[in-house]
Amino acid sequence: MTPDARAQLEYIAAGGNRHPSSADWTPGLLAFGAGINVALWNPDDEKTSGIWALLAGHTDAVNAVKILDFDDRRFIITGASDNTVRVWRQTTDADSSVPSFEESQCLKDHSSAVNTIATLPGTGVFASGAADGTVRIWQLEEGGEKIELVQAISLKPRFLPLATALAKLPSGETVLAVAGTTAVVQIYVQAGDQFELQATLSGHEGWVRSLDFLAESGNDLLLASASQDKYVRLWRFRRGDDAEADGGAGVSGIEPVKKSLSNKAHRVGSAADQYAVTFEALLVGHEDWIYSARWAPSKSGEPSTLMTASADNSLSMWSIEEASGLWVCQTRLGEISSQKGSTTATGSTGGFWIGLWQPEGKAVVSLGRTGSWRRWAYDAASDSWLQQPGISGHTQEVQSVAWAPDGSYLLSTGLDQTTRLYGEWKRDGTKSWHEVARPQIHGYDLNCITTLTPHQFVSGAEEKLLRVFNKPKATHALLSLLSGNKDTISEEDLALPDAANIPVLGLSNKAITAVDDTTTPEPSADPTTASLNPRTDSGDPTTSSIVPASTLTLSQPPVEDHLARHTLWPEHEKLYGHGYEISCVAANATGSLIATACKASSLDHAVIRLYETRDWREIRPPLAAHTLTVTSLAFSPDDRFLLSVGRDRQWALFERSAEGSEHAYALRKANPKGHSRMILDCAWAPSGGVFATAGRDKSVKVWRVTAEDVELVKTMPVEAPVTALAFAPAIAGGVVQMASGTEQGRIGIVSVDVDGEGWEGAKVEAVRRDLGPARAVTSLRWRPCRKGDGESEQVRELAVASEDGALRLLGVL
Template identity: 50%
Template sequence: MNVTSEYISIGANRNPGAADWDSEGLQLLAFGADNSIALWDPLDHELRGVRSLLKGHTKTVNAVKFFPTKSSHISVLLSGSADHSLRIWRGHRAPEPQFELVETINEHQGPITRISSLLGSNVFATGGSDGIVKIWKLLHEPDFSAIRVELVQTITLAPRYFPLDLALATLDESSLVLAVAGTKSTIQIFISYDTQFQLVATLTGHEGWIRALDFTYETTDQDSDLLLASASQDKYIRLWRVHRGEDLPAVSSALNDPALGILGKSLSNKAHRIQSGTTKYSITFEALLLGHEDWIYTASWRHRGGKLQLLSTSEDNSLAIWESDPTSGVWVCIARLGEISAQKGSTSATGSAGGFWVGLWSPDTDTVVSLGRTGSWRKWTYSASNDMWAQKVAITGHVREVKGLCWSRNGTYLLTTSSDQTTRLFSQWKNGETSSWHEFSRPQIHGYDLNCIDSITDTQFVSGADEKLLRVFDEPKGVAQILDQLCKTVTASAQLLDAANVPVLGLSNKAIEVVGDDEPVETDGIDEREAIDPVSIVRKSTLEFDHPPYEDHLARHLLWPETEKLYGHGYEISAVATSNDGTLVATACRASSVDHAVIRLYDTKEWLEVKPPLKAHSLTVTALQFSYDGTYLLSVGRDRQWVLWERNADSVYTLKFSNPKGHTRMILDATWSSVEQSVFLTAGRDKAIKIWQITEKGVDLKTTVSADSAVTAVACHPKVLRNRIVFAYGTEAGYIGIGSSSSQALEQFDVNLVGTRLCPAKTISQLSWRPHEEDSKQQLAVASDDTSVRVFNISLDSYQ
C-alpha cells in the first residue's frame, strides 16, 4: 500500500523567534508549529504549502534558526523548545528536501527562547528563560556529513533578566560582538577575547522590554561601520553605530530632526568606548525610527538594490520597510504593509489580526512574509515595474488542537474545527494545469472551543462547542461563488444568503447584505457612504477573487450565516452525527450521570427535537454514527459500552442491542462499514479495534485488531473495495494504520502502518475518507492534537 502526503495545514507558533528563512542551503522557511517544525517554500510556484513536519520536541518550539552552510544542497537547522532542549537537524536535497535529527543537547535549565547564528563563523548562541546565554561551536565536515556541537561558554545575565533576542556579528579578525536584550530596557554588549565573551557596554534609552536585535555592516567596504537595530515594546526602533578608531563618528544629522525634539533626554548621544583584543571602538546612538503605534516584535536588515533596508513588524498589524534618506540621513518608512484596521486590538471575527509577530526577508530580498495572531502567514512580493509590494497567496492553519473534521456530502471541500475557536474550510484550487490546497473560508469564529462537526447537506453543517447548544450554518452566496469559480464545484445557490458577520460582543454569525460598489448605503435617511461601519456591510468587489482568499478576507468576509441553534443539553457538546439522508441530527454532551448522558435527535426540516431523548449511557457519549440506510444509530461512550438504536415504523429510535462491556476501557470512536450494513467497528483506550456483526440472534464479535497505544479514532471507507472492508485508525501516540478485512470472512484482516515520518506528533482526534473518489486512489483526512490537518493519498492497488 502506497501512502503519500497530499496536503498539510498547520498554524505557526506566535513567537518572534520561532521562524527563519534560509538565505543559503535549501532556501526553505522553517517555523515552529506546536511541538513540530514546519518546512515551507514561500517561493514555490505550485503553492504546495507545508512540505513536511519535523517531529522530536516534546513541548512548544520557541526558537528556529538556520546555520549558514554556504552550500546550496545542505541546510543545517537549529531549534530550541520549551522542553529545554536544543536540536540540530541536517537537510539535503533529494527529489524532495529531507531533514534528519543529528543531535539533541540538554544544557539549558529553562525553555530556550532565542538562537542566533553568524554567516562565515561556526559560532552560534542560545538564550533561555533560565536567564542564561550559551555560546556554542558547530564542528562539522566540509560536506556536513558529520556534525558535532561543543559548548564554549555559559553567560549568566546579571542583573538577571530573560533574553528575548540575541545578535552576533564579526567585529574584526580576532573578535566577535554579541548583543543581548530582553525583559529589561537596556542592551548588553559582549566582545569575545580568545573564545570567551566579556561584557563591555550597556546601552540605555529604550523605555520597554526589547524584543528584537540585528547587526549589519552599513556598506560592503572593508572598514564599514557596524549598525545595530533594536526594537522595543516602547514602540520605537533605535539604531546604534559601532565605529572603529578613537575618533567619534560625525553626529548623525538624524538626531537634529526637529520631529524628535519631543523625546528630549532619551536621545542622549553618549559614546560608549570599547575595545577588542586589537582595536578600539565607540558605540553611539544613531537614529530613532518612529511610526509604529504598538509593540515592535522583529527588526531585520537586508542590503537591497544597493541600499540598506530594515524590515520591522509590530502589534499594530503593520510591517514596515525603512531606508535612510540619501540627502538628510533621516530614516523614513518607504513601505507599510498589512492592515490599517479601525478595530485595532479587537480579536473578534471582524477585528484586527492581533499584531504581526514575525517578519522575514526572502533570500532574493524581493519577497517578505509576516505571521499574525491567527497563526496564518501573509506574503508580499515586490513588483519593480509598478514599484509596489503586492500581496500573494500564503498559508494558513489551526493554532490549537484540531478536534473534528468532515467532508462535504459531495467531497468537494473539507471542514475542520479546533480548540482555537474556528471552523475552517479547505479545498483544491484548480488553476489551469496545477491544483493546490488552500483555506477558502472560515465559516465560524467563535468564543468557545469547538469540539465536533458534521455536514448536513452540501451547503450546510452543524457544529458543537464547549457550550450547551449546537449551531447550524448555511453557505453564503459569496463563498459558493468562490468555490464554483476556483475549485470548479457546482452549488445550487438559489436559496443562499449573501454573507455574514459577527456583531461586536456577539457569538452568532448574522446574515448581512452584499451591496454593489457604487450603491450608497442609507442609515436613517443619512447617506453614510463616506463613513461606513465596515462590520455591517460588505461590498460586492470584496468577494470577487481570482485566487484563494488572503488572511484578511478569511478573518472578516468569508463567515457563514448561522441559521439555527439546537438547545437541550446541559453541558459541553461532545459528539454530533447527521443521518445519511440529512433529515436527522444526533447529539450528545459531556456527562457523569445517566440523565445527562442522553442522545438528543433533531429533525432538520423544522429543527425540533425528536422526543424522547435516548437514554442508556451513564457517562459521556464519545461518538455517534448512523448506519448508511438510517436503520440504526450507533453510540459509544466512556462507560465502555456500545449501544445500537433501531428505527421503528414510526421513525422513532429505540434500544435494540447494547454491550455494557464492549471494551475493557472507555470506547473513543465507532464507525459503520459500508454496504454490509450489519458490520460496525469500535475503538477504545484498551488499544483495540473490534469488528462486530449484527446477526438474527444478536451481535457477534468477529475479530479484534490490536494497536500499540489507545485507539482514539477509526473510520471505515464508505464503499466495499474489491470485496474488502477498508478502515483507518489513529492512536493516542499519533500513529495511523490502514486495515482491511474480507467482506466474506471478517476474521481475515491485515493492517499496514503509515510511515512515522508522515504521521502527526500527537493524538489523532478524527479520521474521514473523502467520498466519491476512484476505487484504487483514495484520500484520507486526519485531524490531530498537534494542530495539523492532513490529507493523505492512499493507493489501494494491492487489493485484488
C-alpha cells in the first residue's frame, strides 16, 4: 500500500475486559483494557463522543491498567496475558482535551500473565504482579525515558498475585500490600532499597481480589481488602503503640459473624518508627464475590467512603454511621433482588467486575459481564445517584457488519453471541454514535448478518439455520427521535411489534405487546398467546413478558440495563436446509432474495441456497459450483448476477434466468484458478459489470463481465492476505472507491476515476495505521447514500469490523 488515504475516526465501540484491575480513572481520562487494546475514554465529555482511541501493542488480553503522573507527564502502565508490562507516554500537552499516547517501554521480565499493577503517585514507582508468582518493583527515571527494575519479590508461600497496592507511610517509607490466590494479605515495607515482608494479615476465607489504601487525617492509613468470601475487611495502620486492641468496636454487619474476630496487632515499619496494623471493620452485605474496592477521593471534613463492586450485580458505598460509629452501606446501585438469577438473555449483567470513582467524587462507573460501562452521577437536588448513558461494545471478535438499506443504522454481530445496533444522536449541533439496541442475544457464536429492509435483517450463526428478525416499534421510534428524522410513519411501521423477549432456556425472541401503565394484564389461558404472558411455576407472569409502554419510551440513548432487557427484536422466521454451520449470507438489492452457504468440505454441502422472502421458501435446486466452504456472497447492484468465492480458490458467477422465475439463477462462469490461494471476500462495483475478489495470495483482482466472458482488468498486490472488500455504494464526483482490509489490520482505499484512466492506474492507498485494528479485518461496509446526499466532497462512512473485538466507523474523503 502507498500512503496516504484521507480518513478520520468517527466512532469506536469496544467492550471492556472482565478483570478487576483492567481500568483506571484520572481527570479527563479513563483507560481500560478492551481485548488486546487499551481504550481511552472521558466519561465527563459533554458531547458523549465515547472512546477516542485504542492503543495497540499487546498481543493478548489486557488485565491491568494504571495511570501515573510523573515529571509533568502522564503515563499509562498496562499488563497483559502476553507476559509483558507496557508503558505508554502522553505525546500531547498535559491539558489537552483529547490526549494521545505512544508506547515508550515494553518490559518482558515476567514469565507469565500480568494480573495486577499498583502505582505510587508522584514518585514514578510502580509494582507489577504476575501468574509466575512474583511481584516486581519498578522506577521510572529521566522523565520516563528509562525504567529500572528495583526488586523482584518471589511470594512465599507461593501464590498468584491478583491485587496490589502501594502507599507512603507518614514516616516516608513505602508500604506494599499483596494478595491473590490465598486468604491472607501480605504487607511489605521498604527498608533502604528493598522491600521486606513484615506482616501477614489473616481473616479472609477466600481469594482476595482487590486492595486499596486511603490516607486518613491524623497520620493513619486504611487498607481495604475485598474477597471472594463476600466480605470486605478494613485494616488500620496507626503510628505508635496506642492502637486499640478491641476488634469488635468497628465491626459492621447485618448478620452474626460465624467465627470470632481476631484483632492481633502487627508491627511494621522501622525500629525507630513503628506502626501497628489492626483489624478495623468487617463489611457484610454482598451476596456474591466482591471483585473491586475503591476509596472515594478524600475531601476535608467529609467521612471516608468505600465503593465495592460485586458479582451480585451491585455497587455498594460504605461509610461510618455517625450515630453508631459502625461502617454501613449508605447507597446501593445496580440491580434489585427480583431481577437477580435471570439469564443473560433476559438481561442479567453477570455481576459488576469494576467500580471506579470520578476523580472529583461526583460520579461513578462500573463494568459488567456484557463489557458495557454504566455511569451514575450524583444529583444534589434529589440527593440520589442517576444513571446516565455509558459506552458499550463487543467483548470478542466482531465477525460481520451491515447497514440498513437507508443508512439509518448499523448492525454488527460477533463471537460474543450478540447482535448490536448503532445509531446517531443529533442534538444542539452535536452528533455522536451510540448503541441504540441489542436485537439478538444468542446461544451460539454469530458469523454473518445482512439487512433485507430498514425493518428486517437476517443472521447466521454456528448452527444450521438462519434467523430473520423484525424491528420493534420502540427501536423505530427511538432511532427516529435521536436522528431527528421526522418522516411520516407508514402502514408498514404501524404493523411493527411493540417489543420482544426471549423465554428462559430458549433461543427464539418472541414478540410481546406493551401494556398501558395503569393496566394490569391478565394471564392468558390460550396457548396460542402464551408468548404474550409466559408464566412461572407459581402462576405469576414473568417480569420480562410484561413491559409498560412508558418503559419503552426514551429521549436519549438507552443505558445498559435497558439495552439488555428491552431492545430485543422479535424473531420472524427460521430458514432451514444447511447441514453445517452458516458461513455467509447476502441479500439482493430489493430484499426479496437471500443467498446463504455453510461450512463444507465436500461438493454436497458447499452449495448456495436461495430463499425468497415473500413466503420464506427455498428455491430449489441449490446452486452448485464449489467444493469447499463458500466464504462470501454478493449480488450485483441490478440483481442480475450472484457472485460467490470460496476456500477452493475459485469464484463462480451465477446469472438470473431470462425466462421463468425472477429468482432462478444458473451458473454462467466459474474460474477454478481465480487466485493462487483461498479467496476470502468479494464485492461489486456500483457501476455494474465490475467486481473484485481478494484472498490469501496477497492480491486484489478486479474483473469485468462482458457479453461473452469475464476478463481480468487489474491485479493489485498487497503486503498481507486480504480478508475483506467493499465498494462504496455510489459514484461520487466521477470517482468510485473500494476499501480493502488485511490480516494484519491494515485498511486500504482505492479511488478510481471512471471518466479517466479507470482501473489501469489504480493503487491501494493506506489509511493511517493508528486508525485501523490491531488484528485481522473481518468485514467492511460503506454506509448507503441517504436522502439529500449530494455528490460533493462529503465524507463517506466506512464500518470496520475486526478480530480485536472493536467496531470502528471511519470517515473517508
